[in-house]
Amino acid sequence: MEDKVVHGQPDLLTDFDRQRVAADDLRTEELLINMGPQHPSTHGVLRLMLRTDGELVLEAIPHIGYLHRCAEKIGENVTPVQFVPYTDRLDYLAGMNNNHGYSLAIEKLCGLEVPERARYIRVLMCELNRIASHLVSFGCYGLDMGAFTPFLYAFREREYILDLFEATCGQRLTYNYLSIGGVTQDLPGGFADKLAHFLDYFEPKIDEYNNLLSYNYIFVKRTAGVGVVSAADALAYGLTGPCLRASGVKWDLRRCVPYEIYDRFEFDIPIGIAGGAIGVPREVVVGDSWSRYFVRMQEMKQSVRILRQALQQLPAGEFRAKVPAALKVPAGEVYLEVEGARGQLGYLIVGDGKKTPRRVKIRGPSFCNLSIATHVCRRVLIADVAAILGSIDVVMGEVDR
Amino acid sequence: MANFTVEDALRSRWSASAKPRAVRTFAVLGIVLAVAALGLGYLASSAPGAGYWLAVLGTALAGVAAMTCLGAAFVIQFSRLVGTWLFRLAFLIFVGGLVGIALLAWVPALLYEQVDAAVADHYGAGATGVLTVADLEAVGWALPTDSIEVRRQGAVGWAPPTDSIDGRGKAVVGSAHPTASFLAYALWPLQFRLTRDILALVGVVGFVSLLAMFTIWWERKVAGRMQSRLGPMRVGGWHGWAQSMADGIKLLQKEDIYLEGADRPLFKLAPYIAFMPALALFLALPFSAAWICRDLDIGLLFILALAGIGVLGVIVAGWASNNKWSLLGAMREACQMISYEIPLGFALLVPVMTTGTLRLTAIGELQAGGFHTWLAFQSPFTLAAAVLFFTATLAACKRAPFDLPEAESELVAGVYTEYSGFRWSLFFFAEYAEMFAVGALAAILFFGAWYSPLPANWGAAWLHGPLWQRALYGILFNGPLWLIFKGFFFLFVQIWLRWTLPRIRLDQVMYACVQVMLPLSMLVLLGATFWALLVPHGSMLAVVANLACTALGVGAVLAIIGIVFYGYSNRRQLVGTLAIEHWPGS
Known part of the structure; x- marks a missing residue:
């Protein structure tokens, strides 16, 4: 065999050697990274195992259970009235909505009639809490994208809502206010004025935040077209709430299966719209992170609408039905879903005539919404994982229960 | 810990026996070194000759070491007092440092100029040489009432007594004025490049440290104001000005x-x-x-x-x-x-x-x-x-x-x-x-x-x-x-x-770099090249472009000032009534 000469030196490598050396030189390994449970953008104690090729995420596997607190088991061991404060801890950013779902389910099972005023107060509280929760979501999403300032603005507005809650029930995070048969106490004096003041102040602020963050060029570039969930996928994975609506499915329990008194109010259901429409940047795809984020921004406006109407219609009267001191959960089964801040919050309660229910099963919307993460976080960049997770907006208290 | 102050951090804890021993050691060492420095300094300043540079170097080293030892002795002996007063005077030190660094720009330049002029006077223009303290005394300093030009004209200020004239036509001084003598000693080291470099390095390190501490505090204040909050407000009193110092001390520990x-x-x-x-x-x-x-x-x-x-x-x-x-x-x-x-x-x-x-x-x-x-x-x-x-x-x-x-x-x-x-x-x-x-x-x-x-x-x-x-x-x-x-x-x-x-x-x-900025910067460089080649200085096109770009730049600065002014004067409306008024019932 004739020797090859490379750069004046005889080349002693065989072709096989050369291939092997090249393969060894070019060999790359995948990197396994633990994102969480302590990580700034996993919103609590979510742990994601990222299999990455450099910055490219090949697979993201959520590991959950770090905030498991046996909520359902506790529900079987305490009376319904005692369990209401535990529901606050599920989705701790929207405690009122959690109270609401559980109370409605127990009332349906026990056949309790809730006074009219209490129903309006419940709607007021739930919609206020929805705004507060969406504000946190909006602020934290900005934080995930590296914009710090909107976070502080969101918390400033949320502070006023929490002040209203504090004036109403003495608590700022875990309220235990919407309880079986109504609410625990009447609204404080001057509440309506304060709320009207807040709504007048807050409504124009939403447009300001849209200008500040939603339509920011960098923000749109970071979120539009990232983590697209088709309507079929959204339905197949059981997505609910803003995540489902962002995929173009017009489904909101408040309108589609009205509970409480939501059929008395006028409001729209915002859904994800393809880019190019009025108020939607060109890059946006239905079901992407920007749509999920923007549906929440629009929902805050709709909540303001509902709040104005509820405030106008607020009747006088009792704030609580007569509930027997030793309430027994009758034999039977009830499953009831309400539209929480993050999606459909469902309570399955099985009673057998004792003081405590036989079984409590909670459908946490964050749990189902999180299931799409593995499907969506494929072949995206690490920065996109933060964008997708933030737009799904999970609360780990609800995922792990 | 909410009220943790710089004072707390600086308060050192010495055991009863260790403190006097440390003070004694440092004080004795410092005095010995100071005597050595004085001796060497006398040798260096009076007699250029064999071992001259050794004496200069020895003076510098012994002087710095002596000051360090004496300073250490002082700080340990009066640690509590020093901590307290450092804290109390820290604001003055902080502001004084910034002002001092700004002043540094003139004062040494002024002094260097005078020393260089003295060297030129002594050895002739363009020549270099080393002056002794006696030479410098003979120059007759009259700082800072007039500048060296004015002094040369003999118009104002104190002039040296001209007892006699030496061979080169310079005044020879019998007995120097005490101020001149002191200044001569102080300025003598400034004729050396080494001294000037050391001073410059001290200035740079001081400037960078103060700059970083000031900027971190400033950034936090600006961020706070942008986010409708206050930023650091506690440490040091006035708007948390000492926050960076406290953070620095914390980080060191x-x-x-x-x-x-x-x-x-x-x-x-x-x-x-x-x-x-x-x-x-x-x-x-x-x-x-x-x-x-x-x-x-x-x-x-x-x-x-x-x-x-x-x-x-x-x-x-x-x-x-x-x-x-x-x-x-x-x-x-x-x-x-x-x-x-x-x-x-x-x-x-x-x-x-x-x-x-x-x-x-x-x-x-x-x-x-x-x-x-x-x-x-x-x-x-x-x-x-x-x-x-x-x-x-x-x-x-x-x-x-x-x-x-x-x-x-x-x-x-x-x-x-x-x-x-x-x-x-x-x-x-x-x-x-x-x-x-x-x-x-x-x-x-x-x-x-x-x-x-x-x-x-x-x-x-x-x-x-x-x-x-x-x-x-x-x-x-x-x-x-x-x-x-x-x-x-x-x-x-x-x-x-x-x-x-x-x-x-x-x-x-x-993408922004490779697809946008790189081609753009290449185009700009190309354009600037052709501009330099084709547009002569002072031509109509050059003047118009100059005016237009100037107007653009001035407009941008005015716009920024306008935005800031508008934001400041309408801050109540911009933030909203709720943020300013006390929320009833909260």
């Missing part, structure tokens, strides 16, 4: 943590690799034409090279940390830096080509004729180069929206994840020093360097007047204060952007 499996030598070395270049580039950075440690003829290249070395520290830190987030941060840093240095270099070539020099003082001197002579306003291409340069420096300093290497919501803390305490703070010193340096560089290259918007020749008559006129000239027309002001302006823009913009994704950063 923290444990130095290494990760199991980290590359220890590299891990320890990395902060210094990052910090030293950031400090060293101030050596070639002119604060004014006169106040620069080393006026290099390749000053710009030197600064760029040092800024490039600093990046290595960050990459090494990411590699040595044995943390995957750090590694990812280091990879981001590496690819970001390698990409952005290219458009940065192209943008820098525009002023270099226009002025034909790499010497920063020369580039600065060309912009003395008022703001329309600033380089950025010379043609559309220089203006574009200024904008490109500033954008590229944002990426080079890892500032938002290019802060990917430390992206806290993606990579925890990126390359800094495993660092704590002093090493971590070194990275931040480096970052803030570099931020100011690139701001100052932008000012020197494009925005009139150390000149005010007024043409410098308006004040030319003051240049040779008495001290107050020269000081006024420095404030109004030309002086380091202007460079520092401009540097802080660009620093403010960086802070402003950081708290406004979201972060760009890595692929977008690369």
Whole structure:
């Protein structure tokens, strides 16, 4: 065999050697990274195992259970009235909505009639809490994208809502206010004025935040077209709430299966719209992170609408039905879903005539919404994982229960 | 711990027996060293001859050591008092330091000038030599009532008694005036390059430390105001001005943590690799034409090279940390830096080509004729180069929206994840020093360097007047204060952007560099070349372009001032009534 000469030196490598050396030189390994449970953008104690090729995420596997607190088991061991404060801890950013779902389910099972005023107060509280929760979501999403300032603005507005809650029930995070048969106490004096003041102040602020963050060029570039969930996928994975609506499915329990008194109010259901429409940047795809984020921004406006109407219609009267001191959960089964801040919050309660229910099963919307993460976080960049997770907006208290 | 103060941190705890022993040791050592320094100093100053340089070196070393020992003895003996008073006077020290550094720009230059003039007087113009203290006494200092020119004319001030005239026609002094004698001793070391370099280094290190501490506090205040909160308000009293000091003391006390499996030598070395270049580039950075440690003829290249070395520290830190987030941060840093240095270099070539020099003082001197002579306003291409340069420096300093290497919501803390305490703070010193340096560089290259918007020749008559006129000239027309002001302006823009913009994704950063900034900067360089070739200086096109660019620049500054004024005067309406009024029932 004739020797090859490379750069004046005889080349002693065989072709096989050369291939092997090249393969060894070019060999790359995948990197396994633990994102969480302590990580700034996993919103609590979510742990994601990222299999990455450099910055490219090949697979993201959520590991959950770090905030498991046996909520359902506790529900079987305490009376319904005692369990209401535990529901606050599920989705701790929207405690009122959690109270609401559980109370409605127990009332349906026990056949309790809730006074009219209490129903309006419940709607007021739930919609206020929805705004507060969406504000946190909006602020934290900005934080995930590296914009710090909107976070502080969101918390400033949320502070006023929490002040209203504090004036109403003495608590700022875990309220235990919407309880079986109504609410625990009447609204404080001057509440309506304060709320009207807040709504007048807050409504124009939403447009300001849209200008500040939603339509920011960098923000749109970071979120539009990232983590697209088709309507079929959204339905197949059981997505609910803003995540489902962002995929173009017009489904909101408040309108589609009205509970409480939501059929008395006028409001729209915002859904994800393809880019190019009025108020939607060109890059946006239905079901992407920007749509999920923007549906929440629009929902805050709709909540303001509902709040104005509820405030106008607020009747006088009792704030609580007569509930027997030793309430027994009758034999039977009830499953009831309400539209929480993050999606459909469902309570399955099985009673057998004792003081405590036989079984409590909670459908946490964050749990189902999180299931799409593995499907969506494929072949995206690490920065996109933060964008997708933030737009799904999970609360780990609800995922792990 | 809410009310933890600097005072608490400084209060040292010495056991009863250790304290007097330490004080005694340091005091005795200090006195011995001081005597040695005095003796050596006498030898050095009176008799140039054999062993002269040894005596000079010995004086310097013994003097510094003596001062250190005596200072240590004093601080230990009166630790509580020192801690308390340091805290009480810290604000004065802080402000005094800033003012002092600004003054440093004139005072040493003034003194150097006088000493150089004395040397020239003694040995003849152009010659060099060493003066003894007796020689300097003979000069007859009359500081600071008049300048050396005035003194030469013999118009004012104290003049030496002319007992007799020596062979070279100089006055020989029988008995020196006590003030002159003292000044002669004080000024004697200033004739040596070494002394001047040491003073300059002290100035640079002091400036960078104060700068970083001030900027961190300032950034937090600006961020607070932008986010409708107050920022630091506690430490030190007035608007939490001592927050950075307290943070620094806290960081110094923290444990130095290494990760199991980290590359220890590299891990320890990395902060210094990052910090030293950031400090060293101030050596070639002119604060004014006169106040620069080393006026290099390749000053710009030197600064760029040092800024490039600093990046290595960050990459090494990411590699040595044995943390995957750090590694990812280091990879981001590496690819970001390698990409952005290219458009940065192209943008820098525009002023270099226009002025034909790499010497920063020369580039600065060309912009003395008022703001329309600033380089950025010379043609559309220089203006574009200024904008490109500033954008590229944002990426080079890892500032938002290019802060990917430390992206806290993606990579925890990126390359800094495993660092704590002093090493971590070194990275931040480096970052803030570099931020100011690139701001100052932008000012020197494009925005009139150390000149005010007024043409410098308006004040030319003051240049040779008495001290107050020269000081006024420095404030109004030309002086380091202007460079520092401009540097802080660009620093403010960086802070402003950081708290406004979201972060760009890595692929977008690369796209913005390779597809947008690189072609743009090449085009700008090409355009600037043809402009220089085809548009003669003083032609109609050049004048019109100059006026248009000037108008654009002035308009931008006025717009910023207008926005700030509008925001400030309408702050109640902008923030909303709820944020200001007390919320009833809260």
